[in-house]
Amino acid sequence: MNLATRPPYETVDFKALAKQDKAFNSIWQTTSGKLDFQDPETTKSLTKAILKADFGLQLEVPDDRLCPPVPNRWNYVSWIQGLLDSTNFDYSERYDPERRVIGLDIGTGASAIYTMLCLKSRPSWTMCATDIDKKSFDYAARNLSNNGLITRTKLLQTIESQPLIPLQYLGVEKLDFTICNPPFFTDEKDMRQSLNGETKSWRPNAVCTGAENEMVCKGGDLGFVTRMVEESLALREKVTWYTSLLGKMISAKAIITLLKGKGITNWAVGSIDVGGGTKRWIVAWSFGDYRPCNSIARIEKIANEYLPFPTEYRFALPANVDANAAKHTIDQQAHRLHLRWNWDAQNATGIGEAAGNVWSRAYRREHERKKKEAAASGGNDMEMQDDLEDMEVAIAFRIKVLHSTREVVIDWLRGSDQVLWESFCGMVHRSFKKS
Numbered sequence: 382m383n384l385a386t387r388p389p390y391e392t393v394d395f396k397a398l399a400k401q402d403k404a405f406n407s408i409w410q411t412t413s414g415k416l417d418f419q420d421p422e423t424t425k426s427l428t429k430a431i432l433k434a435d436f437g438l439q440l441e442v443p444d445d446r447l448c449p450p451v452p453n454r455w456n457y458v459s460w461i462q463g464l465l466d467s468t469n470f471d472y473s474e475r476y477d478p479e480r481r482v483i484g485l486d487i488g489t490g491a492s493a494i495y496t497m498l499c500l501k502s503r504p505s506w507t508m509c510a511t512d513i514d515k516k517s518f519d520y521a522a523r524n525l526s527n528n529g530l531i532t533r534t535k536l537l538q539t540i541e542s543q544p545l546i547p548l549q550y551l552g553v554e555k556l557d558f559t560i561c562n563p564p565f566f567t568d569e570k571d572m573r574q575s576l577n578g579e580t581k582s583w584r585p586n587a588v589c590t591g592a593e594n595e596m597v598c599k600g601g602d603l604g605f606v607t608r609m610v611e612e613s614l615a616l617r618e619k620v621t622w623y624t625s626l627l628g629k630m631i632s633a634k635a636i637i638t639l640l641k642g643k644g645i646t647n648w649a650v651g652s653i654d655v656g657g658g659t660k661r662w663i664v665a666w667s668f669g670d671y672r673p674c675n676s677i678a679r680i681e682k683i684a685n686e687y688l689p690f691p692t693e694y695r696f697a698l699p700a701n702v703d704a705n706a707a708k709h710t711i712d713q714q715a716h717r718l719h720l721r722w723n724w725d726a727q728n729a730t731g732i733g734e735a736a737g738n739v740w741s742r743a744y745r746r747e748h749e750r751k752k753k754e755a756a757a758s759g760g761n762d763m764e765m766q767d768d769l770e771d772m773e774v775a776i777a778f779r780i781k782v783l784h785s786t787r788e789v790v791i792d793w794l795r796g797s798d799q800v801l802w803e804s805f806c807g808m809v810h811r812s813f814k815k816s
């Protein structure tokens with residue numbers, strides 16, 4: 382399987398895994414296939430077996446530190462890959478093997494799990510990784526070395542009072558993303574209650590071997606991610622995507638409310654099913670204007686006010702318009718406007734960039750007047766196009782005509798003006814209503 386685009390886990394085939402891994406097989410045989418997820422040896426053996434079989438990674442973690450369940454860790458990494466792939470500078474939508482990406486794993490833990498999964502799956506990525514816990518830090522270094530990944534990692538042991546995103550200590554100018562599984566609990570009591578299942582109607586489905594300093598911090602996950610938001614307000618575009626996991630939907634909502642209050646409009650919400658009916662939430666935010674696709678940025682089961690503005694607009698073609706005619710209409714219409722436009726006829730897809738509302742009646746009239754003036758003074762259309770070369774992009778979009786469903790799909794790729802995006806979609810849609 383191509384690790385660079387490996388899909389998220391839905392299930393793990395334990396039987397097949399037992400056939401591939403000797404140590405896990407012996408537990409599988411002893412328990413006659415009824416794994417005891419409360420047994421630390423079982424969960425450790427499972428983690429090691431999955432890492433080896435699916436990623437070719439080997440892992441050493443001490444008994445008193447978190448042993449990460451691989452499926453939910455990978456599902457977060459996979460979500461970040463989708464986030465970055467759908468906000469690529471070339472609007473390609475796909476994994477770009479040439480793209481150099483640098484990430485920061487905040488609180489990497491003894492396993493350095495996120496760093497290892499990121500590096501192993503994407504060969505052109507490099508990572509920074511921090512932790513405040515000496516023992517975890519030493520193990521993280523060992524795991525990265527044992528897997529030949531240390532040369533692609535900047536490891537930094539920090540202290541509580543240092544920034545969570547310590548760019549200057551790392552000697553790094555910019556980052557593409559952060560990844561973080563923060564300590565979830567506010568104090569030891571909160572942790573014990575949750576891990577014993579006292580606050581739930583069921584017991585947690587797997588044992589937690591995490592030490593208190595891994596699991597507890599001031600303010601819990603909400604306090605930790607609030608610190609990240611505060612740091613991001615100073616760092617702004619030095620990090621393209623700030624992301625973190627959150628333990629409860631209520632914490633995710635609080636962070637999104639905070640982001641909105643700070644005027645941040647480009648965010649994304651994901652979720653990860655960790656089994657036993659438990660979900661974790663991922664919140665990502667950016668000060669840049671590249672817009673992630675809906676399937677990454679908007680998950681269904683959270684109230685609308687916490688979801689970012691939709692970046693996809695689709696409409697059905699009227700019965701009297703056939704798909705080929707629709708393609709022609711879109712291409713012609715875009716050509717008439719003062720924008721950068723690239724039409725791929727084979728895939729019935731066009732990508733456009735504009736400096737503003739170039740479809741408004743006033744703009745079009747002015748543009749026509751300038752064109753006529755240029756023609757009268759011996760200039761030509763090429764000169765009019767020259768000013769598009771170095772324009773500042775206010776909006777970028779992709780328009781596709783889908784033959785199979787007879788639909789037009791418009792994606793918002795870039796821009797920070799929601800009103801401009803809505804106006805653009807309205808203009809394209811109206812041109813079909815008229816025909």
Ligand SMILES: C[S@@+](CC[C@H](N)C(=O)[O-])C[C@H]1O[C@@H](n2cnc3c(N)ncnc32)[C@H](O)[C@@H]1O
Nearest residue numbers: 449488489490512513514517541562563564595
């Ligand atoms: C819940 S554990 C996550 C470990 C690993 N990333 C994982 O997902 O399995 C949280 C980690 O954050 C570290 N940590 C706590 N406060 C931190 C801080 N201020 N800066 C960096 N790391 C911190 C802890 O030592 C611990 O290793």
